[in-house]
Amino acid sequence: MLLPRLSFLTFLFACLLSASALAGVQKPVPLFLQENLDAQGRQMPADPKLMDILAYFERKTGLRFAPVILPWKRAQAETLRAEGIIYGFSRSVERLQKYDFSESVISEGVWAITYGDPKPALKSVDDLRGKVVGIGRGFSHGLEFDQARDRIFTVQEDSASTAARFKKLLAGRSDLMLWPVRQYDTSRDVENYINQVVIGDTHDAELMHRHFDVSDRPLFFDTVHFAAAKGQYQTVLRKIDQAILRGRKDGSLARVLRDYH
Numbered sequence: 739m740l741l742p743r744l745s746f747l748t749f750l751f752a753c754l755l756s757a758s759a760l761a762g763v764q765k766p767v768p769l770f771l772q773e774n775l776d777a778q779g780r781q782m783p784a785d786p787k788l789m790d791i792l793a794y795f796e797r798k799t800g801l802r803f804a805p806v807i808l809p810w811k812r813a814q815a816e817t818l819r820a821e822g823i824i825y826g827f828s829r830s831v832e833r834l835q836k837y838d839f840s841e842s843v844i845s846e847g848v849w850a851i852t853y854g855d856p857k858p859a860l861k862s863v864d865d866l867r868g869k870v871v872g873i874g875r876g877f878s879h880g881l882e883f884d885q886a887r888d889r890i891f892t893v894q895e896d897s898a899s900t901a902a903r904f905k906k907l908l909a910g911r912s913d914l915m916l917w918p919v920r921q922y923d924t925s926r927d928v929e930n931y932i933n934q935v936v937i938g939d940t941h942d943a944e945l946m947h948r949h950f951d952v953s954d955r956p957l958f959f960d961t962v963h964f965a966a967a968k969g970q971y972q973t974v975l976r977k978i979d980q981a982i983l984r985g986r987k988d989g990s991l992a993r994v995l996r997d998y999h
Contacts, residue, residue: 767802806822817965818836828962849928869913874895920998
């Protein structure tokens with residue numbers, strides 16, 4: 739009895755898909771995004787500003803995205819299986835062998851965050867020699883970072899919880915953590931942003947009474963992209979590239995990225 743019903747539903751679903759295709763309905767493109775956990779390990783909602791940026795690309799490309807928030811390493815694995823594309827991705831030597839990247843959407847400085855006196859003098863990559871550097875799990879911070887990791891410094895991957903990452907620094911389990919910041923160019927602005935906004939958003943009483951220091955300058959510079967498995971979603975990436983180039987030229991991309999930190 740159950741089998742004929744399933745067959746009928748399968749047939750009906752196939753008909754609906756065919757009708758949608760004939761009507762020119764755009765099939766959504768799965769878009770994998772990085773998860774962000776609160777202090778209790780619960781998934782936090784996607785940043786509204788990020789959703790504005792994705793809506794901008796939908797308008798400019800005619801694509802429809804189906805956002806899927808996942809642990810970052812799983813998001814990368816799903817992308818490699820050609821289950822969708824990924825956003826918020828930076829290039830590394832290894833990734834360039836496996837993924838096709840869009841034009842850069844964002845350029846950002848990657849700053850060192852430390853805790854305790856005296857504040858270390860961190861002005862170049864060489865100042866990280868022999869140090870334990872905390873980064874988000876599954877992260878890369880660009881090609882220069884990729885070349886220096888495990889050669890100049892040791893990388894320790896942190897959880898997706900912002901509060902947990904800062905508490906790890908408090909406990910001295912790493913010498914510093916790296917944090918990418920868009921829009922701010924000075925150490926003072928970045929330090930204010932980290933202590934007032936990022937720490938404030940954790941709502942963690944233990945962190946609220948601490949002050950974290952920021953390096954005098956970015957230690958790395960990185961770019962953020964859409965990406966897909968090699969040879970996959972080429973039409974999608976081409977439309978995104980066209981939107982990026984047009985958006986740079988007419989200023990609309992800079993406007994939608996404003997205040998996205």
